[in-house]
Amino acid sequence: MRRLRIGVIGAGTIAQSAHLPAIRRLADELELVAIADVRAEVAADAARRFGAEAWYVDYRELIARPDIDLVDICTPEFLHCEQAVAAAEAGKHVLCEKPMASTLQEADAMIAAARRNGVKLMIGHSRRFTRRYQEVARLIREGAVGAVRLVRENERRPRAMYGGLELQVSHWAPEGGRPWLASAAYSQGAALTNAVHETDLARWFTGSEALSIYAAARVTEPGGEVPDFLTYVVTFASGAIAAAEIVNQLPAGYPYYHMLEVVGTDGMIRATDPPMSPMEIWRADGMAYPLNFSHLLHVDDAYLQEIAAFARCVREDSEPPLDPWDARQALALSIAAVRSSQLGQPVTLAAVEAEGKGLQGA
Amino acid sequence: MRELTVGLIGRGDALDSLAHAARYRPGIRLAGRVDPGAPLPDADRLICAGSSSSERAAVVALALAAGRRIAMPPLLALDDEARRALASGSIVQVSPLVGYAPLREVAQRVRRGEIGRPYGLFALHHLPRDAAADLDARLADLLHYVLEVLESPVVRVYARRSALFGEQDDTWHAILHLADETLVTLEVAACLPAGWPEPERLLVEVTGSDAVLRAEPTRQAVHATKRDGSTRAVPWWPDPSAGYLEAALARLEQTDPPSELRYLEVLSALLSAATEQQAVRLADTGA
Ligand SMILES: NC(=O)c1ccc[n+]([C@@H]2O[C@H](COP(=O)([O-])OP(=O)(O)OC[C@H]3O[C@@H](n4cnc5c(N)ncnc54)[C@H](O)[C@@H]3O)[C@@H](O)[C@H]2O)c1
Numbered sequence: 001m002r003r004l005r006i007g008v009i010g011a012g013t014i015a016q017s018a019h020l021p022a023i024r025r026l027a028d029e030l031e032l033v034a035i036a037d038v039r040a041e042v043a044a045d046a047a048r049r050f051g052a053e054a055w056y057v058d059y060r061e062l063i064a065r066p067d068i069d070l071v072d073i074c075t076p077e078f079l080h081c082e083q084a085v086a087a088a089e090a091g092k093h094v095l096c097e098k099p100m101a102s103t104l105q106e107a108d109a110m111i112a113a114a115r116r117n118g119v120k121l122m123i124g125h126s127r128r129f130t131r132r133y134q135e136v137a138r139l140i141r142e143g144a145v146g147a148v149r150l151v152r153e154n155e156r157r158p159r160a161m162y163g164g165l166e167l168q169v170s171h172w173a174p175e176g177g178r179p180w181l182a183s184a185a186y187s188q189g190a191a192l193t194n195a196v197h198e199t200d201l202a203r204w205f206t207g208s209e210a211l212s213i214y215a216a217a218r219v220t221e222p223g224g225e226v227p228d229f230l231t232y233v234v235t236f237a238s239g240a241i242a243a244a245e246i247v248n249q250l251p252a253g254y255p256y257y258h259m260l261e262v263v264g265t266d267g268m269i270r271a272t273d274p275p276m277s278p279m280e281i282w283r284a285d286g287m288a289y290p291l292n293f294s295h296l297l298h299v300d301d302a303y304l305q306e307i308a309a310f311a312r313c314v315r316e317d318s319e320p321p322l323d324p325w326d327a328r329q330a331l332a333l334s335i336a337a338v339r340s341s342q343l344g345q346p347v348t349l350a351a352v353e354a355e356g357k358g359l360q361g362a
Numbered sequence: 363m364r365e366l367t368v369g370l371i372g373r374g375d376a377l378d379s380l381a382h383a384a385r386y387r388p389g390i391r392l393a394g395r396v397d398p399g400a401p402l403p404d405a406d407r408l409i410c411a412g413s414s415s416s417e418r419a420a421v422v423a424l425a426l427a428a429g430r431r432i433a434m435p436p437l438l439a440l441d442d443e444a445r446r447a448l449a450s451g452s453i454v455q456v457s458p459l460v461g462y463a464p465l466r467e468v469a470q471r472v473r474r475g476e477i478g479r480p481y482g483l484f485a486l487h488h489l490p491r492d493a494a495a496d497l498d499a500r501l502a503d504l505l506h507y508v509l510e511v512l513e514s515p516v517v518r519v520y521a522r523r524s525a526l527f528g529e530q531d532d533t534w535h536a537i538l539h540l541a542d543e544t545l546v547t548l549e550v551a552a553c554l555p556a557g558w559p560e561p562e563r564l565l566v567e568v569t570g571s572d573a574v575l576r577a578e579p580t581r582q583a584v585h586a587t588k589r590d591g592s593t594r595a596v597p598w599w600p601d602p603s604a605g606y607l608e609a610a611l612a613r614l615e616q617t618d619p620p621s622e623l624r625y626l627e628v629l630s631a632l633l634s635a636a637t638e639q640q641a642v643r644l645a646d647t648g649a
Contacts, residue, residue, distance in 0.1 A: 220479070240526070250574055251574065263527075344643075345641050
């Protein structure tokens with residue numbers, strides 16, 4: 001079997017904590033050829049540690065290489081469209097991190113570019129490749145709980161989320177300012193940063209399209225610019241409801257935590273970190289969760305499965321397991337959450353689509 | 363010193379539990395227990411168990427007519443009678459949820475400022491499907507408890523009341539915006555399917571800059587897996603009636619009980635938000 005040749009664009013936190021280690025483990029199938037990152041030292045260091053033969057500061061040099069079959073885009077979402085479209089135009093298959101893009105127009109442009117150039121496009125909604133959620137989806141598919149009527153998924157993160165991991169890279173801070181994730185110029189906050197997982201799971205589990213959402217968001221960090229707290233209720237065409245509460249800036253020591261409950265007409269599934277963490281230590285100064293970071297869903301095999309699945313569909317010329325349309329619809333719901341939280345009223349998905357077409361907004 | 367006499371109003375299991383708690387509470391004597399429609403017992407203190415919506419409605423009229431003060435779970439009616447009963451102090455409200463020690467503890471610690479700046483309060487009460495008839499009563503209990511935990515005025519609410527599992531409404535979702543930016547998320551659902559091992563699930567989590575408090579009083583259960591593979595959780599959590607009784611007695615002692623109009627304003631806003639399917643801004647009433 002010829003190994004597929006892969007280039008990684010963006011060698012920051014998610015690339016170094018999940019994608020590059022997974023690619024290394026998939027060495028039988030994939031050959032890491034090059035890494036591109038605007039931070040030269042990050043690109044060079046990652047190339048050295050993960051064994052890429054070349055590194056670039058300009059991603060266009062990477063995609064110009066004729067010997068690369070597919071690219072894996074791990075940059076901030078406002079760059080996804082430009083980079084994915086350029087890669088598709090260069091004939092590369094594209095695996096791209098979530099959220100798919102910053103706007104629906106960008107998402108549509110990515111889908112169109114992939115179609116036009118006959119390349120595969122898959123958005124890395126890693127939870128679709130996480131055992132916990134795959135098991136839940138399987139049970140639903142098998143009819144174990146009847147029709148899904150209520151999905152509740154809460155997500156909680158300690159302030160120093162990557163605290164337990166010896167990462168050799170920090171988030172990109174454009175122009176030496178605050179990290180892009182914390183900057184209103186680059187990020188729309190929790191609705192896209194993590195809630196796009198929840199909006200995707202809700203669509204996946206209900207098997208239905210969202211009609212409307214009410215969301216409330218706030219900035220909890222003093223001096224913060226982007227919402228780091230989000231709570232919402234979504235109504236689906238099937239009549240089902242999905243709700244989530246996402247809190248990203250909890251005191252250190254609080255475990256990375258997910259609580260999922262799916263209630264159907266005939267049964268109920270709970271998939272929650274039980275009760276909080278796989279290990280707890282009590283000391284004079286209180287309780288600690290030493291394996292806190294192990295709860296990060298991406299340190300299990302999710303990214304290996306994700307990248308392997310994409311490589312397989314490139315090799316076999318089959319459809320990616322996750323249609324980019326699903327990622328686009330999850331993004332639409334997350335954007336609707338942003339709009340609703342700004343307006344203080346429920347927002348329909350139809351209004352968000354109309355806004356994208358330049359018609360009157362919500 | 364003469365023992366304080368206590369009269370109880372209510373029906374069914376809730377009344378039985380409350381009577382049991384009263385019987386073994388030193389310093390008080392149970393003077394009688396009556397159905398919500400019946401004449402009030404002659405007692406120093408009157409407490410209503412009122413777990414169902416209909417019992418609560420009946421007791422308001424009783425209190426006003428008799429000119430007596432009654433401690434009872436939060437009201438569901440928003441009519442003039444309810445307002446008068448609360449404004450005059452004829453009714454003092456006590457959420458049955460304060461009967462749970464972990465929830466009292468959360469309330470005290472939050473009020474002492476232990477969580478730092480509050481971020482949010484998430485509360486979930488999942489009940490068996492046949493509990494849908496008293497869905498509003500469960501929401502009222504939770505709402506009243508939450509408003510005791512967080513003192514900041516409520517400025518906007520969103521709510522949905524839906525029938526997800528049958529013909530009857532069985533689920534409440536509510537989001538409350540407080541003036542200090544705290545976001546409250548409530549989910550009350552008669553959703554537990556037949557055969558689900560737990561009899562109910564109650565979870566309250568308050569997040570803040572310095573600490574997170576999490577209480578799950580209904581986790582105290584014996585889990586037994588039977589020969590047929592089915593699992594049951596048999597509760598051994600302390601009966602909350604004793605805590606409810608204590609709180610009711612304390613509330614009845616207060617000469618100047620806190621205004622309950624805030625609760626009524628918020629409940630009223632939740633009901634209209636659910637009807638209109640819009641977020642509702644609260645008038646600047648200090649609610
Ligand atoms: N699937 C998941 O669960 C998950 C988890 C974390 C992050 N993500 C997603 O991954 C993406 C990256 O997030 P992150 O946390 O790794 O951010 P990061 O800041 O840690 O990494 C982004 C990297 O992109 C580089 N970069 C910036 N502009 C570039 C350009 N024009 N060309 C090439 N490189 C450029 C930066 O230097 C940085 O190294 C985001 O879209 C994020 O939402 C997904």
